[in-house]
Amino acid sequence: MIDTIGYACRLIARYWAIPALALLLLALLALWLTQARWSARMAPAIPFAMLALTFAAIALPALRAVGHFAASFQGAPATPVLTGLHPAAVFDVNLPAAGEQPALTVRLWRPANSAGALTRGACDVAFTQAPPDGLGDAPLVLYAPGWGGDRSENTRTAAMLASHGYIVVALDDSAPQIQFDFSSEAATAETTRRAGERLQLALRDALYALNRIQTCLGAHPAWRDKTDLNxxxxxxxxxxxxVAAEASLRDARIAAVANLDGGLYAQAAAQGARRPYLVLASDFDPPSARRxxxxxxxxxxxxxxxxxxxAAHTRRLGGDIYLIRGAPHDAFLDSYGVGDQFKKWLLLPPARAEEIKHAVLLDFFETHLRGDTSVAAHARYAEVMTFSEMSSRLERIANAP
Structure with missing residues (x-):
């Protein structure tokens, strides 16, 4: 969503202090080289003092900019940030077919007394061991991946939530692919309609997985009593x-929805998602005549x-929408920062992107699944733009031809 011009402007805004400091150093060098030509009555200390004050004013932001620049090359963090008290156990759970519903394999993370290797088997295997010591409750969170994604694409986020006592169940995106066609207004409308139909298949899988996990938990009272499946x-x-937004309109058990840079289709596109609703959006440029x-x-x-x-639905329903400055679409995945895409890192280093994502998601679920309203994580990060701060961009979009 960030084109070349927008990217250049953001780089200048983020790292302006580095070229400014370089220019100051060149100015000081020029003064030193030319001071022999000054009149004896002129005090060379005056311009040097003025430049020194300017140098001091720019040095701190320049050092910060250098730190950001260096951090951009550190790659994704090796361990989850904001880790909780519990190790995370992980299971690939096989869910059998039922009628027209095909068999599924979901990945389940849960808090444990000790971490272990990935375990595969039926759902009962995941809850054979008793809950870890000190675990008060264990809210359940579903995860739906991106288009063509799988259950492993946000492993570190799921493990982070499990370490804080959550049970996380992640699915694959196994619905049949469709061909995108934005060549005309009619083709665009047809593509949107078919995407809505595809969403129904993904939603079917998600709610089936929820039903099967609920049945499984019912057979293990030690876990069932800690998980509110309503x-x-x-x-x-x-x-x-x-898919998550649509689920909030189709199933009353869904009590909190976090949308990581996704749009809306089907019923949710017309009505908005059920509250509470959180949107974490990637950075975007307002419309241009060229585009x-x-x-x-x-x-x-x-x-x-x-x-x-x-934005209109979120504001009307009282949800939260945050834009993460410098974030491309894939900044909300574990794979962000892997490979040679350093251009993206310069705007938002992978470790910083993950910290923001984890902090805001944890705050959201703690608030709406556990009733803890003591934290406002987004306020800690300068990269997080609130709805009111986005208003000028939204106004430009609304007024675009």
Whole structure:
């Protein structure tokens, strides 16, 4: 969502102190080289003093900018940030077919007394061991991946939540693929309709998995008594965020939805997601004449219309929408920062992106699944832009031709 011009502007805004400091050093060098030409009556100390004061004023932000620049190359963190008290046990759970519902394999993380290797088997295997000592409750959170994604794409986020006492169940995106076509207004409308149909298949899998996990928990009282299955969280990335939002309108058990940079389809596109609803959005550029006149103009228009629609629903229903400055779409995945895409890192280092994601998600679920309202995690991060701070961008989108 960040084009070349927007990317350059953001780099200048983030690292302005580095070139400013370099220019100051060049100015000092020029003064030193030319001071022999000054008149004997002129005090060389005066311009040097003024430059020294300016140098001091820029040095601190320059050092911070250098730190950000260096941090951009550190790669993704090796361990989850904001780790809780409990080790996380992880299981691949096989769910049998039932009628038209095909068999599924989901990945389940839960708090444990000790961590272990990935275990595979039926659902009962995941809850054979008793809950860890000191665990008060164990809220359940579903995870839906992005388009074509799988249950492992946000492993560190799931493990982080499990360490804080959550049971996390992640699915694969196994619905049949469709062909995107944004070549015309009619083709765009048909693509949107077919994406909505595809969403229903992903939603079917998610709710089936929830039903099977609920049945499984019912056979293990030690875990069942710690999990309120009438108050379930649901988070999803990209297309998975749309699945999570739609689930809040289809199943009363879904009590809190976190959408990681996903749009809305089907019923949720018309009504908005059930509260409480959190949106973490990637950075985006307001519409430009160049984009709206390009061959991809229908695709861009869908993007802008989707941003406005989701913002309107979120504001109307009282949810929270936060834009993460410098974040590309994949900043909400474990894979962000892996490989040679250093251009993205310069705007938002992987470790920082993950810390923000984990802090805001944990705060959201602690508030709405456990009733702890003592923390406002987003306020700790300068990269987090609130809804009111986004208003000027949204206004530009609304007024675009």
């Amino acid at each position: 108050s379930v969280g649901f988070m999803g990335f990209s297309f998975g965020g749309a 709206l006149a390009s061959p991809r103009r229908y695709e861009w228009q869908v993007l802008y219309d989707g941003v406005l629609n989701e």
